[in-house]
Amino acid sequence: MLIPHPILGPRDAQEFTYLGDARLIDRPDPARPDAEAAICDYVYLRDNPAGVHRELWFHEQGDRSWLLITRNTVTHEILHAELARDFALARKGNSE
Template sequence: MIIDHPLLGPRDSAEFIYLGDASLIERPAPETATAQEWHAYAYLRGNPAGTHRELWWHEGGDRSWLVVTRDTLTHEITNVEIARDVARKMGRSK
């Protein structure tokens, strides 16, 4: 599978490590989150068949975090973004 890195161009997926659901970017606010919210954040994940946003880490390259939109049935990648940019769009500064 080829991941078209936004900064480096097409890279083999062997350079990356899959880190799970991209919803991990939406971390609960530490000051106000309940135990149930932390439990859901840490342990509850969907297992979708179809289009899914995932976190990938470019271990074998520039060590960037990417949000990859991929079809889990066909492995077709439709979008790749720098995770920092996605977090900023959501109102997170980190």
């Protein structure tokens, strides 16, 4: 599988480490009243969908960047790839 790195172009998936669901970007606030349960869910509960899914990938054997990839888990077709940093900064800018 080739991953379309936004800076380096197409890269072999073997250069990357898969982290999992892109919702891991949204860590629960430890000051919440239900923080213990929220953090437990965050760490241990993951969806395993069939179809289009957003995932985090780490370019371990390359520039060490984190990518947010939209991929069809059935066909392995990659629909979109962006730097996780750019996604997080854009979201932060929209919340201010």
